Amino acid sequence: MSNPRPARTLPADARGKPSDRSESIAYRADLDGLRGLAIALVVVFHVWFGRVSGGVDVFLVLSGFFFTGLLVRRAESTGSVGVVPTLRRTARRLFPAMVVVLAAIVAATVILRPYTQWSDVAAQTLASLFYYQNWQLALTWSDYLAADPSVSPLQHLWSMSVQGQFYLVAIAVVAITAWACRRSGRTTQLRPVLGALIVVAAVMSFGIATNGTATHQGWNYYDSFARAWELLVGAGLAIASPYLRLPHKLRVALAGLGLAGVVLCGWLILDGANRFPGPYALLPVGAAAALIVSGNNLAADQRPLFNRLLSTRRVRWLGDIAYPLYLWHWPILIFYLAERGHPSAGLLDGLAIIAVSVVLAWVTHRVVEEPLRMRSQRGDIADGSVPGKRFATVAVAVAAVPMLAATTLWQTAVGVSPPQPVGALNPVLYPGAxxxxxxxxxxxxxxxxxxxxxxxxxxxxxxxxxxxxxxxxxxxxxxxxxxxxxxxxxxxxxxxxxxxxxxxxxxxxxxxxxxxxxxxxxxxxxxxxxxxxxxxxxxxxxxxxxxxxxxxxxxxxxxxxxxxxxxxxxxxxxxxxxxxxxxxxxxxxxxxxxxxxxxxxxxxxxxxxxxxxxxxxxxxxxxxxxxxxxxxxxxxxxxxxxxxxxxxxxxxxxxxxxxxxxxxxxxxxxxxxxxxxxxxxxxxxxxxxxxxxxxxxxxxxx
CATH class of the missing domain: 3.40.50.1110 (SGNH hydrolase)
Known part of the structure; x- marks a missing residue:
């Protein structure tokens, strides 16, 4: 799952390079590691335990924290969130890897799955590409308790749709609020106003999630309105981050409890798919929030030990490939189970699934994501001087065009003549029972x-x-x-x-x-x-x-x-x-x-x-x-x-x-x-x- 990287703070007299001190405080390498740990838990629990780990909930908190913080800092420094540049950069982060994986899923479906499943996969491919997959699944109440061959290889992308919808709403709300504060001459009130809006919206969303858990959990699990409070917790922390300065002992306690909560969530809550995003989700959400707060406003070497552990190279590497790893692991698992006719993966085949997923995630990150995210030294937008950018652009286009054409044409063809009930049959030709x-x-x-x-x-x-x-x-x-x-x-x-x-x-x-x-x-x-x-x-x-x-x-x-x-x-x-x-x-x-x-x-x-x-x-x-x-x-x-x-x-x-x-x-x-x-x-x-x-x-x- 993709999260915007936190912005590096530049002193006013900097000449294009951040000072060591400002960068070390602003950049949260430990949260990169947290993202890597969370995706590792998601993958492990999907492959072997058939239940949710709480890792997705951690991702949602991080997404709200990073993205809202980026928007607010830009609005404070320039007076505007820069809607078009923000949308462009967000699309550059999200779409390339998504397109590549969706194209692979469509191709595998055509090759491996019966043609009776093509319509569902085509519909979900379009829903994933245009970020409404969660609503597509909510309407069918698809079972997300465990992987089995009857489950869609695109089902995991509901969370990407929730995030994408949040990004659009966040851009609109911060942009409008910044404009209103600027017009009224109260630019210093941006954070208080946004904070108040976030609190109200989060409380309402938590109420929806709590009620939904008790009444219609199948819909509730995918509902953007029920999930919003998890993202809004991260958004609220981004708003409050300049003011969060806690005693060292409290930071250490929060870091330890937070890391334990993230790791143990899937073991403590055995039926998270029937409980999240209701009150039980306070555990993974609170754990992520604790780790955000524990390292806030501190240089990297001053953060608590548990935050520094998340900053280690291998854990951060997992964070780097977290988004493509999340995209790849589920379809590989589902296609494998479908071809073998097994309800779950064993130890060795599970390890093989994870290994293939990691390799594909690393290749996707290096060949597709990095070249398209990089910016040339001459400006803000990446150009042809970035190594591999042209190849990555061509690769994404080659994947996107036939995938989009095939799914759209198939859905159009099916939509022209949808199936109808058969009606009465001749009992001589059709004796049936x-x-x-x-x-x-x-x-x-x-x-x-x-x-x-x-x-x-x-x-x-x-x-x-x-x-x-x-x-x-x-x-x-x-x-x-x-x-x-x-x-x-x-x-x-x-x-x-x-x-x-x-x-x-x-x-x-x-x-x-x-x-x-x-x-x-x-x-x-x-x-x-x-x-x-x-x-x-x-x-x-x-x-x-x-x-x-x-x-x-x-x-x-x-x-x-x-x-x-x-x-x-x-x-x-x-x-x-x-x-x-x-x-x-x-x-x-x-x-x-x-x-x-x-x-x-x-x-x-x-x-x-x-x-x-x-x-x-x-x-x-x-x-x-x-x-x-x-x-x-x-x-x-x-x-x-x-x-x-x-x-x-x-x-x-x-x-x-x-x-x-x-x-x-x-x-x-x-x-x-x-x-x-x-x-x-x-x-x-x-x-x-x-x-x-x-x-x-x-x-x-x-």
Missing amino acids: EALISGVPTPHARMRPTVFEAPADAPPPTGDGCIADWDNAELITCTYGDPNAARTLAVVGSSHAEHWIPALQVLAQRHPFRIQVYLKMGCPLTLAEDATYKGELIPDCREWSQQVIERLGTDRPDWVFTTGTRPRDDTGDETPPEYLDVWSALGDRGLKVIAIRDTPWLRGNGVRYKAIDCLAKGGDRVSCGMKRTDALDPINPELAPTWSFPNVYPIDLTDAVCDDAVCPVANGNILVYHDEHHLTASYSRSLADELGRQLQPLLGWW
């Missing part, structure tokens, strides 16, 4: 939905806005089937209850009944405090579930239809204890429950994968599927507990999805999954006959 259940012949026909159509072949509530989003605890309910029917089936829970709606709609047309949905993404009906989805907490899931249970008690549907099992982390499936609590709560309200066994979730070696990706890479319906013994337990795990609940009736349609040995990804010419684990609407409709056969004895409606 009936090919398994009834042995209906499967004629030769193209699979539908195709790998391009599949993502859009979702059940109606998704398109109708009739399923509550991740960060929405509001109870949303919609009606399907026959709204005037006397009998009501309530479909309740997560998207795994939702994907049965197309099958139920077919049945409701044949035997009129109302389908009332109560759905929330990632949230099966549960009263557990720690409900999670793919390892990520959904804090309002319990609150939403309580609302639904109370509403069901009021609405009193004839039956409640929900999932009764879920996959285990390794193999097989289970009925967790919290499901039994829900059955009991519904029984207390006199409600009868149909608990359907969940369909298999595609995973291999503990890694989620999409059916369409596997098919696009040349796999077939069987090789892309799962062994039945890996996907499901031999006996439906909900059978035994339902004996204790006379209001709960289990059903199991596994044999309509899996054969005796394998759970394929397509049956009867119909694709089963539109992603890793949700049924396509087309396959769900093909399940209607078997679902009707199992429901009839329970409902008695036909």
